[in-house]
Amino acid sequence: xxxxxxxxxxxxxxxxxxxxxxxxxxxxxxxxxxxxxxxxxxxxxxxxxxxxxxxxxxxxxxxxxxxxxxxxxxxxxxxxxxxxxxxxxxxxxxxxxxxxxxxxxxxxxxxxxxxxxxxxxxxxxxxxxxxxxxxxxxxxxxxxxxxxxxxxxxx
Amino acid sequence: xxxxxxxxxxxxxxxxxxxxxxxxxxxxxxxxxxxxxxxxxxxxxxxxxxxxxxxxxxxxxxxxxxxxxxxxxxxxxxxxxxxxxxxxxxxxxxxxxxxxxxxxxxxxxxxxxxxxxxxxxxxxxxxxxxxxxxxxxxxxxxxxxxxxxxxxxxx
Numbered sequence: 001x002x003x004x005x006x007x008x009x010x011x012x013x014x015x016x017x018x019x020x021x022x023x024x025x026x027x028x029x030x031x032x033x034x035x036x037x038x039x040x041x042x043x044x045x046x047x048x049x050x051x052x053x054x055x056x057x058x059x060x061x062x063x064x065x066x067x068x069x070x071x072x073x074x075x076x077x078x079x080x081x082x083x084x085x086x087x088x089x090x091x092x093x094x095x096x097x098x099x100x101x102x103x104x105x106x107x108x109x110x111x112x113x114x115x116x117x118x119x120x121x122x123x124x125x126x127x128x129x130x131x132x133x134x135x136x137x138x139x140x141x142x143x144x145x146x147x148x149x150x151x152x153x154x155x
Numbered sequence: 156x157x158x159x160x161x162x163x164x165x166x167x168x169x170x171x172x173x174x175x176x177x178x179x180x181x182x183x184x185x186x187x188x189x190x191x192x193x194x195x196x197x198x199x200x201x202x203x204x205x206x207x208x209x210x211x212x213x214x215x216x217x218x219x220x221x222x223x224x225x226x227x228x229x230x231x232x233x234x235x236x237x238x239x240x241x242x243x244x245x246x247x248x249x250x251x252x253x254x255x256x257x258x259x260x261x262x263x264x265x266x267x268x269x270x271x272x273x274x275x276x277x278x279x280x281x282x283x284x285x286x287x288x289x290x291x292x293x294x295x296x297x298x299x300x301x302x303x304x305x306x307x308x309x310x
Binding site (some may be wrong): 031032037039050052062064066068072075076079152154 | 187192194205207209217219221223227230231234235259
């Protein structure tokens with residue numbers, strides 16, 4: 001189990017030349033999606049994972065992640081095709097000492113863009129890139145597990 | 156993904172000298188438990204697994220199983236302690252060419268004993284030990300995922 005400490009921000013895509021960066025195509029299927037716990041299958045390019053998150057707060061979460069074979073993940077997407085899913089492209093952007101993940105959502109969440117930074121502890125300092133806008137860490141509607149229930153198009 | 160083909164039987168414990176056989180102490184916690192799909196964490200002696208089963212029929216099921224660290228399984232039991240669980244001892248008994256699993260349930264299912272045999276295909280022959288009683292493969296109430304909803308003590 002890893003303790004996941006993650007802060008989320010809106011951003012100004014026009015200030016970010018992200019096309020040059022590494023991109024991951026991500027599909028996430030939510031097998032279980034409760035208010036404070038989720039189990040999801042993620043296919044990320046050619047890798048696949050099962051991930052269980054149990055929230056302490058939106059900022060701090062227990063995360064259990066196990067890599068699984070891609071073909072089994074694809075079969076699970078079939079077996080649970082009635083369950084909700086998220087589609088997004090993730091750009092990995094190094095800025096100073098930290099790696100930012102910029103998620104560009106698709107499907108029912110198209111138009112939404114979020115930048116995430118993972119920290120070692122809640123007080124860790126980091127430098128803010130010029131393209132960063134307001135922080136939304138504590139706004140639960142931005143949690144992926146909530147975006148499948150109330151997608152951006154319905155806000 | 157493995158296709159799991161499993162037949163279940165009641166048995167006469169008095170005819171079985173099972174104390175000499177290998178025993179596993181099993182705890183299963185059901186994170187998701189739908190009519191035809193389940194996700195469970197199993198701790199089996201010092202090993203732990205996350206298992207997803209999607210039923211085709213009670214006899215034939217898709218089974219996806221991944222070993223996970225024991226300490227993470229124990230933490231998941233804590234994070235999901237409100238979810239239902241099964242406790243049982245499993246005796247592994249070789250008889251002719253097949254390995255039988257005899258599950259002796261505890262807790263709310265105490266008194267229930269089931270023998271299971273895993274087959275390679277639905278028509279595979281096997282020799283029946285003298286202690287075997289009626290087959291219950293197609294009676295869904297004997298599925299572990301159903302025993303946590305309606306335990307043996309309430310039958």
